[in-house]
Amino acid sequence: MQGSERRAISVSVNGSRHDREVEVRLTLADFLRHAVELTGTHVGCEHGVCGACTVLVDGLAVRSCLMLAVQADGREVATIEGLAPGEDALHPLQQAFKDHHGLQCGFCTPGILATLVEYLAENPEPSEAELKVALSGNICRCTGYRDIIAAALDAAARLREARA
Amino acid sequence: MNPGGMVGKAVPRIEDDALLRGRARFVDDIHLPGMLEAAFVRSPHAHAAIRGIDTAAAAAVPGVVAVFTAGDLVPHLTAERLVVGLPSPSYRLEVDRPVLASDEVVHVGEPVAIVVAASRYVAEDAAALVEIDYDPLPVAENCRDALADDAPRVHSREPHNLVAAFDMAYGDIDQAFARAPHVLRESFWQHRGVAHSMECRGVVAAHDPIGNRLTVWSSTQTPHPAKRLICALLGRDDEEVRVVAPDLGGGFGPKLVFYPEEIVVPLASILLGRPVKWIEDRREHFVATTQERDQYWDMAIAIDGDGRILGIRGSLIHDHGAYTARGVNVPYGSAVTVPLPYNVPAYRLDVKLALTNKVPVTPIRGAGQPQATFVMERLLDRVARELGLDRAEVRRRNLVHADQMPCEKPLKLRGGTFVALDSGDFPTAMADVLAKTGWADFRARQEAARAAGRHIGIGLANYVEGTGRGPFEPVKVRVTSNGRIRVASGATAMGQSTQTMLAQIVADQLGGDMANVSVTTGDTAAINLGFGGFNSRQAVMAGNSAHAAAMKVRKKILKAASAMLEVAEDDLEIVGTRVALKGVSEHGIALGAIARALDGSPGYKLPGDLEPGLEAEEHVIVHDMAFSSGSAVAEVEVDVDTGAVTVTRFTLAHDCGRMINPMIVDGQVVGGIVHGIGNALFEWMGFDAEAQPVTTNFGEYLLVTATEIPEIEILHRQSPSPLNTLGVKGVGESGVIPTPAAIISAVEDALSPYGVRIAQAPVSPADIIALINGASGRA
Structure with missing residues (x-):
């Protein structure tokens, strides 16, 4: 099979269905950025280490640079653009990152938030050490991580409160 | 006010x-109607002659719109090379980067051709089909060896590899050494790393024939200088070129440089009449974006019987890489920085800048200052050991005092004005950080840990940072x-x-x-x-x-x-x-x-x-630089079986004058400290003997991740700068400057039972095991 062979796929992104014909070699990251035109998902290394391109596929955090668009056929993808509940409010994670200066250039942030959405859903009350391990697959060059960890701990508390 | x-x-x-x-809108988020995408063909050799380039197979790939080499582009430009070096009388060679290499390549990653196609996927397919007939040439890999008479020449047309040389000196250095009761000699080495902003570089260019306007979006730290260069190379007026730096995913230095891609992509867009985008991938970033920190120092310090400095002298060989992409500013900054925080009556440093067949060297966060701080602080640790003094006490005896401020130094900035420390209280800052970290009690803690089989250590480093250029x-x-x-x-x-x-x-x-x-x-x-x-x-x-x-x-x-x-x-x-x-x-x-x-x-x-x-x-004009300053203490634990170093606590007493936004200041400083942890322990841009890069992904080149972060605390002092109305000083590079020096000192302290001496950064677990076993480091 040639990489340039095309296939029809149907992918739900943030609740909207996108039917496209794509080359089978197209990565999910490029599909989201160029075909669906949601550029909030960023590509930092294209080899699955930096974590900037992390999105949720059926609720699981994946590296969208390592997944092909055709593999997302029939699945639900959630990106940073779908995180906030609306124009007037941020998601608790977004708000905590703003309050704690958990981002500087912001390039790695969408991937970090995707990682945390999945992680905090499964681990609502993590310790600082556990959070560091959970985030060890997301590289940030600006912040030195300290404020990211503080934001994530605070967001976990806010999410617990919202659930209670 | x-x-x-x-x-x-x-x-x-x-x-x-x-x-x-x-x-947000980063450069790769810009999509224009009719836009084409480009990939560059880059040299796989560190040094080779180009005997021929055949683009026919690449041009025949469906979807490819054009393949350009230097021969296609140079006729449309006013110059073949990017002349960007800051002025200095110290240059011995002019080695400016060509727009694209045409007859010789001098480092792996140097661009030779651009392929423009309907998509990046197609452009990369075709780039692999551009056939270049290379004739490999001998390689200068190491900057020390490159200065030998019989060393392979980095550029075949040049007579040698000494691109620039200068000295920095004041006081009667010979007399200082002649009368000194103690003279100590040390050699140091720091290796190069990569800045690695999480967003790589990228350029989008669009030419509007109505009004003849060219717009260039570039992930650059310096859009105005980029515009001036593009205008000069294309022979256009200011009104005909606009450069925009959209949202940037980090910079850290290398994005201040003007690159070949920033003229090639716009010119391709003009020639093709369509917008063109090029986005650097991470593998390209490892070989095409500038790097820093390779320096070899041979130093001597003269002291009196109380540990007071009488003079410092030595030599520095700086790896310049293959071309002049910024100037002599990095080693110049190193040379100025060595004696700044201390009272050093006489100083002489002979500096040589050597070409190597590697990616050009330009500033990365810190720009020569971390190396200088490493050298000065390592020398003072040696003085302490030699005289049996506490490391903090040696520094206390030599630090510039608050009542000396403003303290003019007999050293000149690159613009010719004298360096003057504008404000600060260095001894008090050091006292603050020592008190906060319990420096005086550490020996007891260390002994208790050793009794339990654990090796903990503490290290100290003072620094100043020239800010506000x-x-x-x-x-x-x-x-x-x-x-x-x-x-x-x-x-x-x-x-x-x-x-x-x-x-x-x-x-x-x-x-x-x-x-x-x-x-x-x-x-x-x-x-x-x-x-x-x-x-x-x-x-x-x-x-x-x-x-x-x-x-x-x-x-x-x-x-x-x-x-x-x-x-x-x-x-x-x-x-x-x-x-x-x-x-x-x-x-x-x-x-x-x-x-x-x-x-x-x-x-x-x-x-x-x-x-x-x-x-x-x-446009407020200030020529003098505002000097931020600080005092850092690192605490580490070393696993003597594996050589692994854990930084357990890092405390910095920091003074950047008046703070505009303390939250942002903390963010800048912590980010810099963690960059410095990478420089001390992890970041290693490796090359083999043929100057082939051997670390070109994030599995091989280690950036610090969240699990390596110690407890970090910042103590603020605010000594307003008298040089500007707001009283502010810069802060972006502060954190990185003292960090390797403090951490390496702490590692050495932890390993004092083994008599380990560390003269290099970074230091890897394998280096530490080798040092414990009595072998020398990786140098």
């Missing part, structure tokens, strides 16, 4: 909402007819909260409402002059210009409002988006109404007989 109470407050950033919602950075402040405040500056944001910083300073004077201020940075269409972001300069240079411009607009607003309301100026205040009678907020006038009145009305006088318009542009 601070009517709105905004300066000094940890207000939230105005950048955050767009970034958090995925609505002049001569100016303009800022324009304008009140729109809607009453909004628009700020424009040549300053360029790459993540350091530059827009918030400028908005805070302007809002301070103009109503205190951050939500009413919009800031445009990094756009040559928004303001004529500018330099951009480097050298921790923007809070100092742009910040003070913003303050001056906002003050001017403030005065005009109050004058106009006074005339319009028939109230004395002193009785008025700007609150939010209105000017109101003090204490009677309902009696007032909207800023928009004042702006509209100052737009004028045909046949009528302007209010208060003022000049038209409600805007001001200022």
Whole structure:
């Protein structure tokens, strides 16, 4: 099979269905950025280490640079653009990152938030050490991580409160 | 000076909402109708002659629009090379980068051709089909070896590899050493790393034939200088070129450099009549974006019987890489920095810049200063050991004191003015950090740990950082007819909260409402002059210009409002988006109404007989540099079986003058410290003997991740700089400068039972095991 062979796929992104014909070699990251035109998902290394391109596929955090668009056929993808509940409010994670200066250039942030959405859903009350391990697959060059960890701990508390 | 109470407050950033919602616009987010995508063909050899280039197979790939080599592009340019080096009398060779290599390649990753196609996928397919007939040539891999008489030449056409040489000296160095009771010699080495902004570089160019306008979006720290170079290379006027730095995913130095891709992509766009995009991938970033820190130092320190410094002398060999992509500024900065925090009566450093067949070297966060600090602090640790003194005590005896400030040093900045430390209290800062970390009690803790089989250590490093490189950075402040405040500056944001910083300073004077201020940075269409972001300069240079411009607009607003309301100026205040009678907020006038009145009305006088318009542009000029300073203590634990080092605690007493936004200052400092942890322990840009890079992904090249972060604490002192109205100093590079020195000192302290001496950074677990076993390091 040639990489340039095309296939029809149907992918739900943030609740909207996108039917496209794509080359089978197209990565999910490029599909989201160029075909669906949601550029909030960023590509930092294209080899699955930096974590900037992390999105949720059926609720699981994946590296969208390592997944092909055709593999997302029939699945639900959630990106940073779908995180906030609306124009007037941020998601608790977004708000905590703003309050704690958990981002500087912001390039790695969408991937970090995707990682945390999945992680905090499964681990609502993590310790600082556990959070560091959970985030060890997301590289940030600006912040030195300290404020990211503080934001994530605070967001976990806010999410617990919202659930209670 | 601070009517709105905004300066000094940890207000939230105005950048955050767009970034958090995925609505920011980085260069790769720009998509234009009809846009083509490009890939570069790069040299796989560190040194080779090019005997021929065959592009036919690549051009025949469906979807490929063009393949250009130097021969296709140079006829359309005014020069074949990018002449960007900062001026210096010390150059011995002119080695400027070609736009594309045509007859010889001198490092792996050097661009030779560009393929432009319907998509990046197709462009990369075709790039692999460009056939280049290379004839490999001998390689100069190491900068020390490169200076030998019989060393392979980096450029075949040049007679040697010594690209520049200079010395830096003051005092009677020979006499200082002749009378010294103790002279200690040490050699040091630091290896190069990569800046690794999480966003790589990228360029989008579009040419509009109507009006002959070229627009270039580049992930650059310096859009105004980029525009000047593009204008010069294309023979175009300022009005015909616009360069925009969109949102940047980090910079850290290398993006201040102008690269071949920044002229090749725009020219391809002009020649093809369609927009063209090129986005660097991470593998390219490892071989095509500039790097830093390879330096070899042979040093001697002369001291008296009490450990007071009499003189320091030595030599420095600096790896310049294959071309001059910025200048001699990195080793110059190293040479100036060595003696700065201390009283050093005599100093002499001979500096040689050697070409190597590697990626060119230009500043990365710290720019030569971390190496100099490493050298100075390692020398002082040696003095302490030799004289049996505490490491802090040796420093206390030599530090510049507060009553010496401002302290002029007999060293010159590159512009020719003398270095003067402008303010600070170094001994007190050191005392603060020692007290905070329990330095005096550490021996007891260490002994207890050793009794339990654990090896913990503590290290100390002092530093200064030259910030606020002049001569100016303009800022324009304008009140729109809607009453909004628009700020424009040549300053360029790459993540350091530059827009918030400028908005805070302007809002301070103009109503205190951050939500009413919009800031445009990094756009040559928004303001004529500018330099951009480097050298921790923007809070100092742009910040003070913003303050001056906002003050001017403030005065005009109050004058106009006074005339319009028939109230004395002193009785008025700007609150939010209105000017109101003090204490009677309902009696007032909207800023928009004042702006509209100052737009004028045909046949009528302007209010208060003022000049038209409600805007001001200022460019505060400062030549002297503002010196930030600090004192760092690192605590580590070393696993003597594996060589693994854990940094357990890092404390920095830090002084950047008056803080505009303490939250942002902390963010900059912590980010820098963690970059420094990478430089001390992890980041290693490896090359083999043929100068082939051997670390070209994030599995091989280790960046610090969240699990390596120690407990970090920052103690602030605020010694205002007397050099500028706001009293501020830069902060962007501070954290990185003392960190390797403090950590390596701590590792050595932890391993003192083994007598380990560490003279290099980074130091890997394998190095540590080798040192414990009595072998030498990786050098």
